[in-house]
Amino acid sequence: MTKDLLLEIGMEEVPARFVRAAVEQLADKISKWLNSIHVDHKQVEIFGTPRRIAVRIHEVAEKQQDVNEEVKGPSHKIAVDEQGNWSKAALGFAKSQGSDPSQLFIKEVANVQYVHAAKQSIGVATDSLLSEGLTSVISSLNFSKNMRWGSHEMKFVRPIRWLVALFGEAIIPLEMAGIVSGRTTRGHRFLGENVDISSAAVYESSLKAQFVLANIDEREQLITKQIQDLAAEKGWTIAMKPDLLEEVIFLVEYPTVLFGTFDPDFLRIPQQVLITSMREHQRYFPVLDDNGSLLPFFVTVRNGNSVALEQVAKGNEKVLRARLQDARFFYQEDQKMSIESALNRLETIVFHEELGTVGDKVRRIVEISNALAQLLELDRSLSSQVQRAAEICKFDLVSLMVYEFPELQGIMGEDYAHKAGESDVIAKAILEHYQPKFSGDASPSGIIGAIVSIADKMDSIVGCFSIGIIPTGSQDPYALRRQAAGIVQILIDQGLAAKLSDLFTIAIQTHQKAGLLKRGSEEVSKDLMDFFALRVKNVLTERQTRYDIIDAVLAAGFDSLPAVVRKAAALTDYVQTADFKSTLESFNRVGNLAAKASVYEVNVALFQEPAEIELNSAWKATHDSFLEQLANANEADALTTLSKLKAPITAFFDGVMVMAEDEQVKQNRLALLYNIAADLKQVADFSKLNS
The missing domain is CATH 1.10.730 (Isoleucyl-tRNA Synthetase; Domain 1)
Known part of the structure; x- marks a missing residue:
């Protein structure tokens, strides 16, 4: 016989970015625990909203499996005395296993004979194990940020307010931080009421009646369909950025899509500024025309039904108007700042306490960029452009707009450089020197941006390696792996002849001249080569290259990355x-x-x-x-x-x-x-x- 198992942990609102990982962790831990105690089960379902994480496991056996196993003990030489009787070692082994000496037997393992004990464990009723087991699972959940509440010692992502724990129709007794489990869950904060879950099987339908769509996929599909229907009705293109959609899914329990408008006069501000303001501050989806130009509308998702949507839209419009007015003010104020004054202010921003200010970093970028231009034998005109782009590549970091929205670095630099009279090539290089920002992102399209990007990333990597900051395990606070992967991608995409060893030498010498090298140059260079070997291997793996071919070409050397790709x-x-x-x-x-x-x-x-x-x-x-x-x-x-x-x-x-x-x-x-x-x-x- 089997029953469904349901566990719901109700909390105060959990940050959206934590919910999916939390419920997946809960499901994984419960499933592994059931396996460890030999309780059969089938499909594991997850549910999550801002106020709850829940797991339902189908067809959980009502009784543990009976387990028959053989346990290896001491070798035959030790287990049997001269008279052929079990020795003290064998008898002690039998006692430790709870076995009668008559159940001991000899069995050969890897050409050596050992005494074994036959053990049989009779399975007990599953419900007798659930209280202790689920309590242990909940206590073992870990989060990047925890909190305490009241006088409780327990730490959790947010204070626990209710627990639902059911095995079929029966309540599983649990107590966590003063909360006793039951069958009562909470509906939508404003539209629903508390509701009793009669059995694990009716969990979703019971909550849906109280305006809570607990199923994550169902909420996502509903939000997506409503946005697509609205786009088709209005003839719009609504940009659904995946990470924003993921966040919105966990901000609502009962989603209803609506749209609002804003003053078209704001469209004089660069489009990316408006889009970033809408997405980052308000979690709105921007509306575009067929050409990809921003329209004076926005789309948002209400946590509720369709009652009084016009009033909700007006409230959102009022809030957005204030945000966009701030953005316009920042944008206008930034244009009063000259590039030279911005560069002077970089001297006051610490890049790293052992590596100096951002101004110091820019000077190193300039030096590395000039050396790269010489290495690649660029003509005088291109070399001059490389130097200028390197000199001003970070000036927008002190702007109000980038201070408010760090993700606009480079984007604002390009715009402000244009307005300050810099050439299109220089302005574009300021934008592109941050690329690629992530796996799958584009490399710089031009040689100027590519060189400055390599110089910037190489400076960060060599600087950190020179003072002993080398990524280990999952720890990589300065995103050095991503930056190294970016360098590899640029060298390959651009087909640049520069060798990795030459890049290392240039950057190491630059840091050495600045008095920043705290380790031997040869040691740093070796560590860098080992570090980049893994990045190159990853690139070839992503290109579906056979593992043995990867090993073969890397063993022949990978100093020239375009050549490595061609050889593979x-x-x-x-x-x-x-x-x-x-x-x-x-x-x-x-x-x-x-x-x-x-x-x-x-x-x-x-x-x-x-x-x-x-x-x-x-x-x-x-x-x-x-x-x-x-x-x-x-x-x-x-x-x-x-x-x-x-x-x-x-x-x-x-x-x-x-x-x-x-x-x-x-x-x-x-x-x-x-x-x-x-x-x-x-x-x-x-x-x-x-x-």
């Missing part, structure tokens, strides 16, 4: 060819023997067999074209060129005794293989590939 692509194609397996075997035989070489120059006068003469001629015929193809970023053709050596390599191993008795002859043959292996290693470590 070339190998991905090559491993699917008919000759791959036999070619790989030949290459790996070459690599294995080449490792034994102690002489690296071939003496043709020492050749004795036609096959070694032929292999040497074949290698010399391909070597120069192979290097040229690599230099021209044509790794696919370079790999094809290498594959032409398969036949002479095979003939060599069939007709030549490599490890000859004559040491000179042997070393000469190993040197030949070493030369071939050296070319192979420029593409990949073929020994890491699966045939």
